[in-house]
Amino acid sequence: MASPYHSVSGKSKNNDDGRVVFLASTLLWPLPPDLSGGSPDPIHVSLTFGISVALMSACLGTAGAVHLNPAVTLSLLAGVRMSLASALLYMIAQVLGAITASGFIRSVTPPEVRGDLGLNVVTPGVSEFQAVCVEMMVTFQLVLCVFATSDQKAGLSKMAPVIVGSSVTLGHLVAIGFTGCSMNPARSLGPAIITANFESHWVFWVGPFTGALLATVTYDLLLVPRWNTQSL
Amino acid sequence: MASPYHSVSGKSKNNDDGRVVFLASTLLWPLPPDLSGGSPDPIHVSLTFGISVALMSACLGTAGAVHLNPAVTLSLLAGVRMSLASALLYMIAQVLGAITASGFIRSVTPPEVRGDLGLNVVTPGVSEFQAVCVEMMVTFQLVLCVFATSDQKAGLSKMAPVIVGSSVTLGHLVAIGFTGCSMNPARSLGPAIITANFESHWVFWVGPFTGALLATVTYDLLLVPRWNTQSL
Amino acid sequence: MASPYHSVSGKSKNNDDGRVVFLASTLLWPLPPDLSGGSPDPIHVSLTFGISVALMSACLGTAGAVHLNPAVTLSLLAGVRMSLASALLYMIAQVLGAITASGFIRSVTPPEVRGDLGLNVVTPGVSEFQAVCVEMMVTFQLVLCVFATSDQKAGLSKMAPVIVGSSVTLGHLVAIGFTGCSMNPARSLGPAIITANFESHWVFWVGPFTGALLATVTYDLLLVPRWNTQSL
Amino acid sequence: MASPYHSVSGKSKNNDDGRVVFLASTLLWPLPPDLSGGSPDPIHVSLTFGISVALMSACLGTAGAVHLNPAVTLSLLAGVRMSLASALLYMIAQVLGAITASGFIRSVTPPEVRGDLGLNVVTPGVSEFQAVCVEMMVTFQLVLCVFATSDQKAGLSKMAPVIVGSSVTLGHLVAIGFTGCSMNPARSLGPAIITANFESHWVFWVGPFTGALLATVTYDLLLVPRWNTQSL
Ligand SMILES: [Ca+2]
Numbered sequence: 001m002a003s004p005y006h007s008v009s010g011k012s013k014n015n016d017d018g019r020v021v022f023l024a025s026t027l028l029w030p031l032p033p034d035l036s037g038g039s040p041d042p043i044h045v046s047l048t049f050g051i052s053v054a055l056m057s058a059c060l061g062t063a064g065a066v067h068l069n070p071a072v073t074l075s076l077l078a079g080v081r082m083s084l085a086s087a088l089l090y091m092i093a094q095v096l097g098a099i100t101a102s103g104f105i106r107s108v109t110p111p112e113v114r115g116d117l118g119l120n121v122v123t124p125g126v127s128e129f130q131a132v133c134v135e136m137m138v139t140f141q142l143v144l145c146v147f148a149t150s151d152q153k154a155g156l157s158k159m160a161p162v163i164v165g166s167s168v169t170l171g172h173l174v175a176i177g178f179t180g181c182s183m184n185p186a187r188s189l190g191p192a193i194i195t196a197n198f199e200s201h202w203v204f205w206v207g208p209f210t211g212a213l214l215a216t217v218t219y220d221l222l223l224v225p226r227w228n229t230q231s232l
Numbered sequence: 233m234a235s236p237y238h239s240v241s242g243k244s245k246n247n248d249d250g251r252v253v254f255l256a257s258t259l260l261w262p263l264p265p266d267l268s269g270g271s272p273d274p275i276h277v278s279l280t281f282g283i284s285v286a287l288m289s290a291c292l293g294t295a296g297a298v299h300l301n302p303a304v305t306l307s308l309l310a311g312v313r314m315s316l317a318s319a320l321l322y323m324i325a326q327v328l329g330a331i332t333a334s335g336f337i338r339s340v341t342p343p344e345v346r347g348d349l350g351l352n353v354v355t356p357g358v359s360e361f362q363a364v365c366v367e368m369m370v371t372f373q374l375v376l377c378v379f380a381t382s383d384q385k386a387g388l389s390k391m392a393p394v395i396v397g398s399s400v401t402l403g404h405l406v407a408i409g410f411t412g413c414s415m416n417p418a419r420s421l422g423p424a425i426i427t428a429n430f431e432s433h434w435v436f437w438v439g440p441f442t443g444a445l446l447a448t449v450t451y452d453l454l455l456v457p458r459w460n461t462q463s464l
Numbered sequence: 465m466a467s468p469y470h471s472v473s474g475k476s477k478n479n480d481d482g483r484v485v486f487l488a489s490t491l492l493w494p495l496p497p498d499l500s501g502g503s504p505d506p507i508h509v510s511l512t513f514g515i516s517v518a519l520m521s522a523c524l525g526t527a528g529a530v531h532l533n534p535a536v537t538l539s540l541l542a543g544v545r546m547s548l549a550s551a552l553l554y555m556i557a558q559v560l561g562a563i564t565a566s567g568f569i570r571s572v573t574p575p576e577v578r579g580d581l582g583l584n585v586v587t588p589g590v591s592e593f594q595a596v597c598v599e600m601m602v603t604f605q606l607v608l609c610v611f612a613t614s615d616q617k618a619g620l621s622k623m624a625p626v627i628v629g630s631s632v633t634l635g636h637l638v639a640i641g642f643t644g645c646s647m648n649p650a651r652s653l654g655p656a657i658i659t660a661n662f663e664s665h666w667v668f669w670v671g672p673f674t675g676a677l678l679a680t681v682t683y684d685l686l687l688v689p690r691w692n693t694q695s696l
Numbered sequence: 697m698a699s700p701y702h703s704v705s706g707k708s709k710n711n712d713d714g715r716v717v718f719l720a721s722t723l724l725w726p727l728p729p730d731l732s733g734g735s736p737d738p739i740h741v742s743l744t745f746g747i748s749v750a751l752m753s754a755c756l757g758t759a760g761a762v763h764l765n766p767a768v769t770l771s772l773l774a775g776v777r778m779s780l781a782s783a784l785l786y787m788i789a790q791v792l793g794a795i796t797a798s799g800f801i802r803s804v805t806p807p808e809v810r811g812d813l814g815l816n817v818v819t820p821g822v823s824e825f826q827a828v829c830v831e832m833m834v835t836f837q838l839v840l841c842v843f844a845t846s847d848q849k850a851g852l853s854k855m856a857p858v859i860v861g862s863s864v865t866l867g868h869l870v871a872i873g874f875t876g877c878s879m880n881p882a883r884s885l886g887p888a889i890i891t892a893n894f895e896s897h898w899v900f901w902v903g904p905f906t907g908a909l910l911a912t913v914t915y916d917l918l919l920v921p922r923w924n925t926q927s928l
């Protein structure tokens with residue numbers, strides 16, 4: 001389908017994208033357990049996730065660029081920028097990649113310091129509704145950045161890895177105290193499955209998906225209206 | 233009006249800019265309360281504000297680029313780079329966005345750890361005059377960067393988001409110990425209204441405005457004199 | 465030999481490259497011992513190594529770009545992108561540079577705080593096999609980035625210093641708790657020789673070399689297959 | 697004089713450069729005293745100096761780019777890239793700017809937490825000779841970066857602010873534990889004069905100057921030999 005997304009990349013979609021998305025998703029969180037047992041430095045975690053996304057986007061090409069996250073995939077689907085078949089394929093690859101990565105992290109980390117493998121939890125004292133709002137807000141800014149960088153008319157596609165990576169870092173800097181920062185249901189599902197802990201897990205689907213859809217509406221109706229010729 | 237500011241962006245000004253400025257200002261400070269109750273890491277706060285400004289500038293286009301801050305808006309007005317009507321519209325949108333953001337932060341943060349919502353205060357031991365001088369200095373360097381990046385002859389406009397974002401981070405790294413770093417009266421007004429605390433609040437208008445005007449004079453008289461043909 | 469690596473750089477290989485590689489390797493680790501005797505901040509170390517690699521790549525040209533690391537050199541050799549003679553020359557220069565740098569660090573640091581000169585060790589509690597897996601994973605992502613940036617068709621060569629430097633920083637952020645992060649047998653050999661401590665030293669050859677070879681296979685068979693005309 | 701340095705900038709040298717250098721030098725160290733009285737975070741200081749240099753280079757043009765540091769100025773003079781008259785003018789402006797900045801910092805900081813205004817001192821336990829060696833090494837890498845970015849044939853001049861700024865940050869990350877990191881005699885002279893403390897002050901002239909001259913020789917004889925037509 002000739003969408004702005006595909007024409008930005010200039011690449012023909014091929015059947016192997018699922019494998020690349022799986023690979024990218026596996027590499028996407030070299031979760032740095034704090035082996036001393038203390039709580040991890042927020043800047044350390046924020047930089048790790050942001051640089052990781054930026055590098056995977058830059059080096060693994062189109063499929064790696066924006067398809068590391070079911071919430072982002074949903075927004076592109078809702079924004080009529082990709083087909084349902086591709087969206088489902090990518091989401092499956094993302095979830096499988098997340099589970100693989102969490103399993104790997106678990107196997108290389110000593111049990112005493114394994115912690116929770118970077119499991120997203122709602123910080124005590126914060127209500128689940130507040131957590132959903134925070135996740136919604138940080139995912140909203142992430143998807144706005146994804147749309148802006150994949151929009152050919154804005155001319156930002158060359159900088160997409162840096163912009164999206166910085167957006168991931170920013171989301172973590174903001175939300176990490178509330179929820180450990182998810183913005184990505186697959187990234188939350190991996191550790192949840194491996195540690196069999198689904199406490200408040202729904203927050204990390206509802207928050208990111210809601211934020212992603214809100215961003216799609218904001219972008220296509222307010223910022224770069226799609227039903228007239230007004231350019232940004 | 234055909235000003236260097238508008239021609240750099242290549243976009244026609246449209247009546248919706250006020251809405252975009254409001255959106256950008258709302259997203260501009262996902263203030264990261266330290267939910268553990270301790271005092272926030274200066275680098276954490278500095279990076280958050282800087283990346284936030286850089287991303288909003290890059291993704292929300294012209295209106296988002298330099299109009300997140302009444303002090304910057306004032307400097308562009310004083311430097312005859314925008315009209316009074318636009319300046320007033322932008323300042324109103326910035327203040328409304330700041331109040332909205334502070335209200336949102338307050339609603340999602342548990343009361344015990346709400347702290348002061350990132351309220352700017354003068355650190356005990358520092359006089360209000362010293363605080364005004366510090367705010368003046370850091371806003372001075374910020375506005376210099378804004379002028380340099382919006383000046384077509386310098387050719388820096390493509391790098392404007394990175395340069396202005398880095399300038400915001402730098403200002404915070406320098407001033408955060410003195411005042412929590414404002415550089416932006418709207419950013420200071422939001423939390424002040426929500427927490428009903430206007431202690432030394434005037435510092436965060438006088439300091440940034442003075443620094444902005446000083447930078448306008450320095451740029452237009454010393455660095456890139458506007459009344460002769462000497463190029464930078 | 466007309467390989468994509470050489471054509472990207474556009475420079476003729478000359479016999480002095482060995483001296484440049486030696487120089488670059490010497491400058492490559494201004495190891496920042498924590499003179500207060502505490503354990504070094506992971507972000508401090510990660511940034512130091514990453515910025516160091518990025519700058520040496522940018523400023524010392526081709527030989528400095530990707531030949532600071534025997535594991536990377538091995539991957540380029542295995543990927544038929546350089547000659548065996550060059551690979552051996554570079555590895556010797558890298559090892560000599562590492563020993564020189566470690567000797568220099570030892571001479572300028574007071575004995576009481578000399579620590580272990582940044583020696584790579586396997587953190588207590590982590591098995592040697594787990595350490596090899598972690599080193600393998602972080603070197604894998606590093607070599608993927610090197611291949612992607614030296615591949616002319618991907619068009620990333622201008623950004624190579626930033627991408628490879630960020631990859632080095634990321635590897636450290638992830639692995640530093642496990643092994644101090646090596647990814648580079650020469651970087652591990654220098655301090656090992658100077659402090660005469662080869663405990664688990666084999667981990668820092670097997671892990672990086674295995675990760676490098678795995679990345680070569682992944683890149684040349686999955687991502688950018690070399691035996692058909694499909695472009696990335 | 698038609699030197700590579702001038703042709704890269706494409707600007708005619710004008711008599712006002714001294715004033716711009718003074719301004720840039722004044723803005724160059726908004727030294728962030730730690731107002732809580734503790735010792736400053738090395739990453740905080742390193743980022744502050746690096747971003748500061750990068751921004752001044754980018755926004756204040758040629759005179760601001762490489763002439764914030766007498767050691768760098770000396771290297772350009774020794775490398776026959778500028779005239780003696782310009783070099784002396786710049787060094788005077790740098791020293792005056794440093795004194796002004798230190799005086800300003802002193803005036804806005806409460807006495808109890810003024811500390812030593814960022815005075816460079818040799819850390820107890822480190823000999824003055826070791827300190828000279830460290831300063832020599834970090835200034836060496838800084839000047840190499842300056843030469844590489846001002847050399848037209850290398851094509852790095854657009855990235856000069858980022859490269860030189862990163863080099864400044866790197867120097868601090870490495871040397872800050874030994875000497876507080878100088879690399880810049882003017883930056884050391886300012887606080888020394890204001891606090892009337894010249895203990896080991898000679899280290900911060902001999903180290904940087906020696907490193908700068910060593911870099912000039914290395915660049916012009918080894919890396920980019922100036923007496924034949926071999927390109928980098
Ligand atoms: Ca529940």
Ligand SMILES: [Ca+2]
Pocket residue numbers: 360431432
């Ligand atoms: Ca008062």
Ligand SMILES: [Ca+2]
Pocket residue numbers: 592663664
């Ligand atoms: Ca052993």
Ligand SMILES: [Ca+2]
Pocket residue numbers: 824895896
């Ligand atoms: Ca002495």
